[in-house]
Amino acid sequence: MATLDIHNPATGQSITTLAADDADSVAAKAAAARAAQPAWAAVPMAERLAIIGRFRAGLVAELDDLALALTQEMGKPVSQAKNEINGLLGRIDFFLEHAEAAVADEAVADGGTREIISHVPLGVVANISAWNYPYFVGCNVIVPALLTGNVVLYKPSEHATLTGLNITRLLHAAGVPADAMQCLVGGGAVGAALLEQRIDGLFFTGSHATGQRIAVALAPRLVKVQLELGGKDPVYVRADADPKTAAESLADGAMYNTGQSCCSVERIYVHESLHDTFVQHFLATVAGFKVGDPQAADTYIGAITRFPQLALLEAQVADAVAKGAKLLTGGASGGKRLPGPGNWFAPTVLTNVNHTMELMREESFGPVIGIQKVGSDEEALALMNDTRYGLTAGVFTRDEAAARALLSRVNAGSVYWNCCDRVSPRLPWSGHGDSGLGLTLSTLGIQTFTRPKAWHLRQL
Numbered sequence: 001m002a003t004l005d006i007h008n009p010a011t012g013q014s015i016t017t018l019a020a021d022d023a024d025s026v027a028a029k030a031a032a033a034r035a036a037q038p039a040w041a042a043v044p045m046a047e048r049l050a051i052i053g054r055f056r057a058g059l060v061a062e063l064d065d066l067a068l069a070l071t072q073e074m075g076k077p078v079s080q081a082k083n084e085i086n087g088l089l090g091r092i093d094f095f096l097e098h099a100e101a102a103v104a105d106e107a108v109a110d111g112g113t114r115e116i117i118s119h120v121p122l123g124v125v126a127n128i129s130a131w132n133y134p135y136f137v138g139c140n141v142i143v144p145a146l147l148t149g150n151v152v153l154y155k156p157s158e159h160a161t162l163t164g165l166n167i168t169r170l171l172h173a174a175g176v177p178a179d180a181m182q183c184l185v186g187g188g189a190v191g192a193a194l195l196e197q198r199i200d201g202l203f204f205t206g207s208h209a210t211g212q213r214i215a216v217a218l219a220p221r222l223v224k225v226q227l228e229l230g231g232k233d234p235v236y237v238r239a240d241a242d243p244k245t246a247a248e249s250l251a252d253g254a255m256y257n258t259g260q261s262c263c264s265v266e267r268i269y270v271h272e273s274l275h276d277t278f279v280q281h282f283l284a285t286v287a288g289f290k291v292g293d294p295q296a297a298d299t300y301i302g303a304i305t306r307f308p309q310l311a312l313l314e315a316q317v318a319d320a321v322a323k324g325a326k327l328l329t330g331g332a333s334g335g336k337r338l339p340g341p342g343n344w345f346a347p348t349v350l351t352n353v354n355h356t357m358e359l360m361r362e363e364s365f366g367p368v369i370g371i372q373k374v375g376s377d378e379e380a381l382a383l384m385n386d387t388r389y390g391l392t393a394g395v396f397t398r399d400e401a402a403a404r405a406l407l408s409r410v411n412a413g414s415v416y417w418n419c420c421d422r423v424s425p426r427l428p429w430s431g432h433g434d435s436g437l438g439l440t441l442s443t444l445g446i447q448t449f450t451r452p453k454a455w456h457l458r459q460l
């Protein structure tokens with residue numbers, strides 16, 4: 001029988017071994033989901049809304065235990081695990097409020113021939129997910145997909161499977177039929193087996209490399225594919241910004257969730273007139289971040305979830321230092337993995353960086369940040385756009401008009417004025433370039449789980 005070992009990345013210890021899926025069980029689950037879809041689509045919207053409302057209540061009732069399980073399996077500080085689940089409640093509220101109207105029939109012409117747009121479910125939706133915000137990235141798909149009459153085959157990350165099973169259990173307890181919402185347990189091979197099934201949409205959150213593989217695998221069958229991938233998100237601190245406020249906000253944006261956020265601040269450009277003051281405030285803020293046991297309530301920096309990421313972070317720092325970067329934090333351990341057990345990396349700040357360095361080009365996905373001095377708005381803008389990614393970008397300045405003028409020219413799906421690392425359920429979440437295809441959240445992120453159907457109706 002296939003199995004999946006779950007480890008605690010903060011201690012290196014085994015948590016449990018789960019029964020995992022294999023090609024046969026994935027095929028059986030996909031067939032059962034397909035068979036269950038018409039009945040689920042026939043459930044009235046009011047009842048589907050009530051079921052998701054009960055799912056929300058289940059999350060609230062078990063919040064502390066759910067947060068602890070997430071912390072143990074991925075190393076996220078427990079206060080941040082609770083923040084994630086509380087944040088999910090707001091997203092669910094948005095979906096509950098807007099799902100019905102988003103997919104209601106729309107009459108667009110009333111003349112001799114009536115014209116109506118309706119929204120029909122895609123059918124069987126597959127969701128292959130990342131581990132870093134498993135409640136968010138899982139439920140951005142699962143909740144609106146179920147509300148709009150789809151069934152879901154959900155493959156959580158192998159690094160967040162306990163959370164995936166908790167989400168599935170709570171949905172079943174709330175009233176989603178077992179066959180309409182199924183969790184597939186396993187790693188990449190189980191994800192690959194899911195791609196072989198008859199599915200009507202594939203919604204993926206994860207790395208660019210895996211996303212590209214999935215798009216290639218599904219292209220011949222013309223399956224709808226959405227990809228939410230990584231980024232190298234830049235922020236520019238303009239000459240007129242308050243350096244202390246900007247530094248405090250950006251240190252949090254770079255290091256929250258131990259820097260393992262798709263929209264973490266990954267590159268900072270600071271006008272030369274306030275660069276040194278900004279760096280001082282940034283270092284002071286980082287020095288205040290408590291690194292340690294993710295289960296402790298006051299921990300801010302937890303474990304690195306995936307062991308191989310430690311080598312990637314070390315390589316990025318070594319490459320930057322070899323090319324002239326200045327390593328400013330962490331003392332002797334700055335820029336290096338910390339002693340185990342478990343996967344630990346010292347919060348690391350580098351200045352004197354440039355775009356010849358991997359650190360400023362490829363996703364770090366850890367508590368590591370490069371700060372580059374710039375001489376003008378135009379230089380900053382050119383550097384912000386010098387990337388294959390385009391998830392988010394921000395500008396800190398007192399001047400809203402200047403911020404909006406710059407942000408309108410930045411190639412990114414989300415742009416921020418005087419804020420960062422922020423996602424709203426009311427706004428579409430999407431990446432430009434190698435950051436992805438399609439979108440989730442907002443009313444568009446409800447409609448994306450349906451196909452439009454065009455009705456031409458004529459009374460003779």
Ligand code: NAD
Pocket residue numbers: 128129130131132133137155156157158186187188189190191192195205206207208209210211213214228229230231261262263363365391429431435436
């Ligand atoms: P990953 O690509 O390693 O894995 C993602 C998922 O794909 C996992 O469930 C994995 O088991 C599965 N998978 C792996 N190989 C597969 C294959 N051949 N076929 C099918 N499925 C396969 O990514 P990760 O490490 O879990 O996530 C980190 C990445 O996710 C980062 O790049 C991050 O920026 C990105 N991310 C993006 C967003 C967003 O909204 N844009 C949100 C969160 C994370």
